[in-house]
Amino acid sequence: MKKILVIEDEDFVRENILDLLDVEGFEAIGAENGQIGLSLAKKMIPDLILCDVMMPGLDGYGVLTAIRQDALMASIPFIFLTAKAAKADFRQGMELGADDYITKPFTRAELLGAIASRLKKKAALETLYHTELQQAKEELNYLIHHDSLTHLPNHLSLREQFKQLQPKDTSDEKLVTVLSLDLDRFNQINDNLGQAVGDVLLKAVADRIKACVGSPGIVARLNTTQFAIIRAFDRQGDCPTQYKREVGNLAQTLLNSLSQTFELANQELFITASIGIALYPRDGTEIEQLLNHANTALTQAKQQGGNQYQFYTTAFNIGSSDRLALQSSLRHALERHELLLYYQPQVSLKTGEIVGAEALVRWQHPERGLISPDKFIPIAEETGLIVPIGEWVLKTACQQTKIWQNAGFSHLRISVNLSSRQFSQIDLRHQLVAILMETGLDPKYIELELTESMLVHNTEVAIRRLNALKSLGVEIAIDDFGTGYSSLSYLQQFPFDILKIDRCFIHKITDNPNNAAITKAIIEMAKTLNLKLMVEGVETESELSFVCQNQCDGMQGYLFSRPLPSHDFAQLLKNNKRLPLPINSTK
Structure with missing residues (x-):
């Protein structure tokens, strides 16, 4: 049963309306003035309000204003009953939010027609509201249970x-x-x-x-x-x-x-x-x-x-436990002097002479023996230990290179890999300056190697940092180039000096025409940009022949030497070991 509140100060009019509504099956409540009507409205929350305009105390406009400002009653249909028929009066009521006007005197049909119209409209709005609410609930439930991009379950x-x-x-x-x-x-x-x-x-x-x-x-x-x-x-x-x-x-x-x-x-x-x-x-x-x-x-x-x-x-869990043990041991590896540097010779493809070395860190664990970088470098990256380890590698490599230069190999160069975390350090340049001052190594003999994935996150910042490092006199090498998805053309954005071709392009290159074509394209592009070319992973005579024929500048790989401890590398220098170059290679 719909509830209708009738606010009317004339008793005769109010009672007639109440009787009419009772007969029509409505639950009708009367109020003799605006203040009482507003109080009743808050208590009963009627389905519709009929209200006189002119009343002592709180008039109809005041009642409507209060109703529309109350969140619980704001949507209740509100019909004015008035003897005032001026357009200005109608406009004032409509601007306040009245739904309809009935002028006195009115007929039974007029009153019931206005009520039916407003209740029908309210019912339609409520149906629409509940439909939209149900849709919103369904959409929310869908979003809670599904991925927004692929629409798969989450x-x-x-x-x-x-x-x-x-x-x-x-x-x-x-x-x-x-x-x-x-x-x-x-x-x-x-x-x-x-x-x-x-x-x-x-x-x-x-x-x-x-x-x-x-x-x-x-x-x-x-x-x-x-x-x-x-x-x-x-x-x-x-x-x-x-x-x-x-x-x-x-x-x-x-x-x-x-x-x-x-x-x-x-x-x-x-x-x-x-x-x-x-x-x-x-x-x-x-x-x-x-x-x-x-x-x-x-x-x-x-x-x-x-x-x-x-x-x-279940054997995989044993590996997880082993990883945790390595992580714990790695935290003490530096202070216990368990880390070592190995040096892989870099050889000129013009003369066959050793012109430098790449410094590669190893871990001599007191119980497990020599641990490969593949096992502990990812742990160092995850834990942040790569930062102090990287600083130690850079300092130790510079010290050792200066020792070899003082021993008569004055033009020997050293290549050191920078990790992503190292490169992101704000004080990296200051660290490098301090190391150069302490070791006395001329910066022109240092190559800092970075991978392409370290540079593409924020190109502008990367270029600024690279230029700051180059201003010291060091050279910058791009390592593992071509193993990602980037376009070759992005190279020209960065101030590189050297491009290192990854071994995946060189491995069995004479048996892989696709790799050969890609590698030749990289070489030609590097030459266009005036970059020096260092080839990694050269292991066979046929691979050496390919890189020589394509006029690369240098190589490193097992064909000449594995990475060696410092004393073994020094012995290669003293013995003046050279790489036999193919007879038909271009000098």
């Missing part, structure tokens, strides 16, 4: 859907598998082509994953580049081998699909992925436990080079 939704797939007992005919998939080196696409292209690629990746998994499975996006897949497989009797084979086939299908070319933004993009797999109930019965184990297997797949899948095994 982590929260994944947990809820896993509960629905989770077998009720071990006799269930379905076996559930959780796959954790992460894109390899995706940040290089974002860094070099921009986030917009990266977002388009992620949506295309999501589509391919869904197509591979199919409707029985669940695909969710957990973070920027990581996806989770839940898939139930039919139980193959008691044969776990067949089950794992089916899971492995799905994982390989995903890897094969994602490694195919993506044609986006008028260019071809290539991406690979790594996958970790956890099996229910062997590896866990809860989704978070299964995801953690799948992520552990994923990390293992990435550490082995990516573009592959790994099943979780």
Whole structure:
């Protein structure tokens, strides 16, 4: 029953209206003045208000103003009853928010018609409001449970859907598998082509994953580049081998699909992925436990080079414990003098003579022996220990080079790698100045090596820092060039002196026409920019012949020498070891 409040100071008029409304089936309440009417309105929150304009004390305009200022009553339909029929009076009421005007005297039909019209309009608005509210709730619920970019389920939704797939007992005919998939080196696409292209690629990746998994499975996006897949497989009797084979086939299908070319933004993009797999109930019965184990297997797949899948095994946890132990030991490695520098000779391809060395850090652990950089450098990067380690490497390499120069090898150069954290340090230039003053090494004999991924995050800042370092007289080398996704043309933006060609382009180059073509293009581009060329990883005579024929400036690699401790490197210098150059190489 609709409630209508009648505010009217004339008793006869008010009672007539109340009787009429009672007969029509409304719940009608009367108020003899504006103040009482406003009080009743706050208590009962009527569906509609009929109010006289001219009343002693608080008039109709005052009542309407108070009603519209109250959040609970602001939308109540409000109809004025008045003997004033001037346009100015109507306008004043409408500006205050009145819904209608009925002039006295009025007929029964006029009154009921106005009430019906306003209640109908209110009902329509309420229906619209509730519809919009329901839509908003549904949209909010969707956003809470889905990724906004790919529209895939998110982590929260994944947990809820896993509960629905989770077998009720071990006799269930379905076996559930959780796959954790992460894109390899995706940040290089974002860094070099921009986030917009990266977002388009992620949506295309999501589509391919869904197509591979199919409707029985669940695909969710957990973070920027990581996806989770839940898939139930039919139980193959008691044969776990067949089950794992089916899971492995799905994982390989995903890897094969994602490694195919993506044609986006008028260019071809290539991406690979790594996958970790956890099996229910062997590896866990809860989704978070299964995801953690799948992520552990994923990390293992990435550490082995990516573009592959790994099943979780408990042996991986042993590796995690070992990593924590290394992290703890690394914190004391510097103070205990456990770090060593090895030096890989750099040889001129004009004369075959040793012209310099690249300083490479090693860790002589008191219990584990020599630990390779592949194991401890990532830990140093994660923990921030790379900063003091990098400073020690730079200082030690400069000291050793000065010793060799004083021993008669006056033009020997030293090449030192800078980490991303080092390069980001505000006081890097001051550190380098202090080291040069302490060691007495002329800065023109120092090459600082940086990778391209360190420079593309903020080009302007990177250029400013590089110029500040070059102003000291050192040379800047770009390391691992071409292993990312960036355009070769970006080189000209930076003040480089040397370009180092990564060994992945040189390895078995005579058997790989594509690598040969790419490497020749890099060489020609570097020459156009007047950059010196140093080739890494030269291991065979055919590789040496290629770099000599293409007039590179220098090389380093196992064909001449592995990285050596300082005393062994000094022996090479004393013995004047030279690289035999191909007879037909261009001098």
